[in-house]
Amino acid sequence: MQVVVPYATRDPKSRLAGVLDADERRAFARAMRADVVDAVRDAGGEPTLLTTAPPRDAGGGAERTDGVPVVVDDRPLTDAVNDALPDEPGEAVAVVMADLALATAAPLSRLFETAGDVAIAPGRGGGTNALVVRHPDFRVDYHGASYRDHRRIAADAGLSVGVVDSMRLATDVDEPDDIAEVFLHGEGRAREWLADAGFEVVLREGRVGVARSD
Numbered sequence: 403m404q405v406v407v408p409y410a411t412r413d414p415k416s417r418l419a420g421v422l423d424a425d426e427r428r429a430f431a432r433a434m435r436a437d438v439v440d441a442v443r444d445a446g447g448e449p450t451l452l453t454t455a456p457p458r459d460a461g462g463g464a465e466r467t468d469g470v471p472v473v474v475d476d477r478p479l480t481d482a483v484n485d486a487l488p489d490e491p492g493e494a495v496a497v498v499m500a501d502l503a504l505a506t507a508a509p510l511s512r513l514f515e516t517a518g519d520v521a522i523a524p525g526r527g528g529g530t531n532a533l534v535v536r537h538p539d540f541r542v543d544y545h546g547a548s549y550r551d552h553r554r555i556a557a558d559a560g561l562s563v564g565v566v567d568s569m570r571l572a573t574d575v576d577e578p579d580d581i582a583e584v585f586l587h588g589e590g591r592a593r594e595w596l597a598d599a600g601f602e603v604v605l606r607e608g609r610v611g612v613a614r615s616d
């Protein structure tokens with residue numbers, strides 16, 4: 403399975419600006435992306451990074467991407483992803499977001515095997531965290547309630563839709579509270595990065611959150 407992993411290099415994870423500075427957000431986003439790439443490979447997928455600009459390391463040099471091919475496309479997410487989707491019947495392309503820090507091989511394999519012209523792993527909050535497209539008439543429209551939009555786009559084109567119910571794939575890391583989920587359930591580099599940065603899980607009014615030691 404060809405798997406496109408979209409990754410915005412400029413000011414990643416801006417909604418985490420209250421808890422991480424710009425360099426930290428870049429490093430954390432890279433750690434999440436590495437976990438996603440590992441999970442995709444473990445699930446038998448062949449990942450390609452779809453980036454807005456060539457990835458650079460902290461010193462400004464070309465960043466190592468562990469052998470993952472990089473496609474640079476500076477258009478908005480929807481246009482860039484649509485260009486990577488199948489043009490011919492019989493082709494299949496998956497799209498897995500780079501901020502799914504809890505993604506592991508098992509739910510990704512389940513997604514790749516889910517039947518349908520389109521198979522979707524919805525995100526909490528109405529997004530589309532991962533999907534498989536097997537029909538050239540389907541095109542994405544990200545942001546907003548994209549899960550609902552993608553169902554409508556498929557229905558309008560007469561295409562079948564499979565849905566994957568997975569906590570791990572539904573958890574995209576957007577807001578500070580999502581960091582607690584990475585701490586509780588993460589198994590990879592993103593969790594390690596948070597621990598090294600001094601984060602710890604705390605209870606607030608019976609719910610988990612995170613705090614950071616100085």
Ligand SMILES: Nc1nc2c(ncn2[C@@H]2O[C@H](COP(=O)(O)OP(=O)(O)OP(=O)(O)O)[C@@H](O)[C@H]2O)c(=O)[nH]1
Pocket residue numbers: 408409410411413414415416417418452453454475477478479482499500501574576
């Ligand atoms: N190639 C590409 N990837 C993008 C673009 N915008 C977002 N992404 C990636 O798509 C996934 C979901 O992104 P979002 O959560 O919507 O946005 P984000 O930039 O990660 O975070 P915020 O700045 O907090 O909105 C992440 O893996 C991003 O790196 C884009 O314009 N191009």
Ligand SMILES: C[C@H](OP(=O)(O)O)C(=O)O
Pocket residue numbers: 525527528529530531543544545546547548549574576
């Ligand atoms: C890419 C976008 O992510 P969100 O803005 O919901 O995090 C979506 O899932 O449509």
